[in-house]
Amino acid sequence: MNRNLLAAILFLAITGPCVNTSAQTYTNFIRQHHMLTGVEWDVSVEPNGTRLAPFPILFGGSRFELWSVKDSPLTSYLLDTRYVSTYVPSAEVTIRSEDPYSVIPRTRADRPFWVDVSVSGLLNGADDPLPSKSVTLMHHVQSYGNGDGIGIDRSLATLVGSATTITNGTFTLSYAITGIPGADRSKVRGEERLSVFSIADYQAPASQLASQFIQIWPVADGSLSGITSGELFKGKMPNFNIALNDLYPSSRTFAQVYEGNVRDGVQGVIVPGSALVINHTVPQTRVLNISNWDDVFDADGLWTLEVLTLTPFGIDRLASVSFNLDRTIHVNGAVSSVE
Amino acid sequence: MTRLISSFALIGFFLGTSFSPTASAQEKERKARKMLRAPSMEGMEFRDAATSSQLAEKLRQSRKTNPMDMGKLKVIALKEDPSKTHASKDFIQNSEVLCLNGSATFIPKRSVLNLPERFGDRLKLKKGSKIQTFQDFFIANRSWLLTYEVSIEQAFGKKPFDEKKLKWLKGSGRVVIATFKGGPITVLPYVEDKEVENSENDTAS
Numbered sequence: 001m002n003r004n005l006l007a008a009i010l011f012l013a014i015t016g017p018c019v020n021t022s023a024q025t026y027t028n029f030i031r032q033h034h035m036l037t038g039v040e041w042d043v044s045v046e047p048n049g050t051r052l053a054p055f056p057i058l059f060g061g062s063r064f065e066l067w068s069v070k071d072s073p074l075t076s077y078l079l080d081t082r083y084v085s086t087y088v089p090s091a092e093v094t095i096r097s098e099d100p101y102s103v104i105p106r107t108r109a110d111r112p113f114w115v116d117v118s119v120s121g122l123l124n125g126a127d128d129p130l131p132s133k134s135v136t137l138m139h140h141v142q143s144y145g146n147g148d149g150i151g152i153d154r155s156l157a158t159l160v161g162s163a164t165t166i167t168n169g170t171f172t173l174s175y176a177i178t179g180i181p182g183a184d185r186s187k188v189r190g191e192e193r194l195s196v197f198s199i200a201d202y203q204a205p206a207s208q209l210a211s212q213f214i215q216i217w218p219v220a221d222g223s224l225s226g227i228t229s230g231e232l233f234k235g236k237m238p239n240f241n242i243a244l245n246d247l248y249p250s251s252r253t254f255a256q257v258y259e260g261n262v263r264d265g266v267q268g269v270i271v272p273g274s275a276l277v278i279n280h281t282v283p284q285t286r287v288l289n290i291s292n293w294d295d296v297f298d299a300d301g302l303w304t305l306e307v308l309t310l311t312p313f314g315i316d317r318l319a320s321v322s323f324n325l326d327r328t329i330h331v332n333g334a335v336s337s338v339e
Numbered sequence: 340m341t342r343l344i345s346s347f348a349l350i351g352f353f354l355g356t357s358f359s360p361t362a363s364a365q366e367k368e369r370k371a372r373k374m375l376r377a378p379s380m381e382g383m384e385f386r387d388a389a390t391s392s393q394l395a396e397k398l399r400q401s402r403k404t405n406p407m408d409m410g411k412l413k414v415i416a417l418k419e420d421p422s423k424t425h426a427s428k429d430f431i432q433n434s435e436v437l438c439l440n441g442s443a444t445f446i447p448k449r450s451v452l453n454l455p456e457r458f459g460d461r462l463k464l465k466k467g468s469k470i471q472t473f474q475d476f477f478i479a480n481r482s483w484l485l486t487y488e489v490s491i492e493q494a495f496g497k498k499p500f501d502e503k504k505l506k507w508l509k510g511s512g513r514v515v516i517a518t519f520k521g522g523p524i525t526v527l528p529y530v531e532d533k534e535v536e537n538s539e540n541d542t543a544s
Contacts, residue, residue: 027470029430029445039494040433040447041524044472054520056491067430069445069470076430110389110397115406137412138422159420161405163412171411176401177394185394197421206421219389256377264385270375296374308377314384 025071035083035204036060060203061085075151083198083207087132089121089168091196091210099312101250103281105214108248109178109186111313113214115194118170131199134166135209138197141180143190148282149215157193178216186219187246189283217283218246220253222307222318232324239291242274242307244318246283252276253309253318257296262304262320269296271305300325436464437476437484437514443468444476446516446523452487453508453515461514473523477516485513489526494519496527 028045032055041055045066053064066080084090094116097107107113123132142157160179165171175192182188195211198204226240247253254275258268271293278284297303306320407414434445439461454462461483477484487508492498494517508515517526 027444027472029472031430031447033427037495037527039525039527041494041519041522042445042447042473043522044474054522055524058491063427065427065430069430071470072467074431074464074470078427078430081427110394136415136417136421137407138417138420139407140422155423155426157422159417159422161407161414162417163407163414165412167411169411171409173406173409175406177397179398179402183391185391185398186389187391195422200421205425207425208422219394221388252378254377265380267377267380270377272375275375309388310378310383314386315380316386316388318388 026068027071029067029069031065031067033063033065034058034060035063035085035207057084057086059086061088061207063207077151078154080211081208083204083209085131085198085204087123087129088198088207089119089132089135089209091120091135092116092118093194093196093210093212094118095192095194095212095214097214099250101312105212106249107178107214107216108311108313109180109188109216109218112174112176113178113192115173115175115212116170117173117194117196119165119196120168122166122168124166129201131201131203134164134199136162136164136197136199136206138162138195140193140195141178141190142193143180143182143188145189147189149189149191154193157191180216186221189216189218189246191215217248220244220246220248220251220283220309220316220318222253222309224255224305224307224319224321227305227321227323229321230323232326234326237294237297239289242286242288242290242319244276244284244286244288244307244309246285247276247278247309248311248313249278249280249282249284251278251309251311253278253307255290255305255307257303257305259299259301259303261302261322262306262317264317265315266304268304268306271296274307297325297327300328435462437461437480437516438464438468439480439483441465441468442471442476442479444471444473446473447525449525449527450517450523451514452505452517452526453485453511453513455512455514458483458514473516474521483513485511485515486518486521486523487515489517489519489524491519493517493529494524494526496529499529499531 028047030043030045032041061084063081063083065078068077068079095105095113097105097113098111099106117137119135138159139161140157141160142154144152178188178192180188180190191213193211193213196209197206198209200206222242222244224240224242226238242255244253255271256268257271258266271290273290274288276286302322303325304320304322307318309316309318405414433448435448435451437444437446443464477486490498493500516523518524
């Protein structure tokens, strides 16, 4: 293959998932690393866009690394890396979930995700070199522990699966639920990474052709304190607290009341001061103090107070309590005559 | 006294009946307007938040089938994980730095062709410096920086530098960075016995 032609058709997609376009504290670089000699060549890049690689792909191929460097504290982030060579196939990995968030694929610890892998350029001739005939797919998982994954060392990820293919085309892998390690399965947080690697030969070691990761965030939980189930209220409603943990980065959360016992899908009245809209990159934790909420009741009887969170995955009830309300004044007296 | 008794009799009429603070229909309406209804849940999946034990069971079930075990893929066990054995080196650790007046940039190692002694400290990063692209940093520091366009052969150590040019660069008294099409590039030491192929003209800017 004409090496210069290959260089000419190589476009670098430099829209990394973590490239910060708003703050000016990140500077992006693409570094081309020649695999055989170690010669490295840098090109500075804008936060997004494409450009032609001016440095040719020479014998042995090159690894392209997209880096973003933060000023303070000085940190470099490897956003993406791809190996390009004369006869090595190319690949794309796309991960989908029920969350339409476009910056980084993400989902929740109880939800499924799907991986689309596309491979092209695989050869099958008897004389074709080994790395042109197959690629390796690898699946890594990595827990964030109690953190948000910022600055994690991805070399510590655990390889949980691998497979090889000799077929060009696109195929989809379905994962019903995350496999990130963790004792409390509802509270795992981390990432799952699917990567396509080339086969090693005398020119270059097995190198990454494409990779994508999905962030997995924990299931939210909540609790109500200050009101007990079955309690009877005859006067002003007491103040109460709502403790909310791990609210999904894209969610609306509120407490609502309705008459009767706890039931699914009831559209009640929102308790004033309890509504939260979260539009963030990581889960959020909040504690709400609720007072002066008597006006939400318009009758005596059995009522339910529940905390709901709306996410791209549906509605989850985080906590509920049912209690009795009897705020009617009963006047007891007797009529008598003094005559 | 009789009138007083009659008043009590009126009160007696309400005996056993109720008095509610929200009894007025108008008051009810006023409150209803103030109250915010929860958003419609029609068509949305409603559930109690999943518990750890439920998810552990779901994971156990999901592991009965391997998503990679499909027609176009053959599941294999790798002897080593290439993402670890051949991981990229850290960009900052694997770079030279150019730094002055609160600004800094990174260039590949071995791309500095000439370093006058008096500028030695400009290859050390000062804390709190703002990181710039090489192009932006170069424009702001032309007084002491010079780029020298090299050919691919020179970068790979297959072709020597022109002695006169080298002498001129050293005499410039400036820090000289090797570039290829404007981007800083590693220059390997020239090894004489290597075959010299096509060369490109040297140009300094």
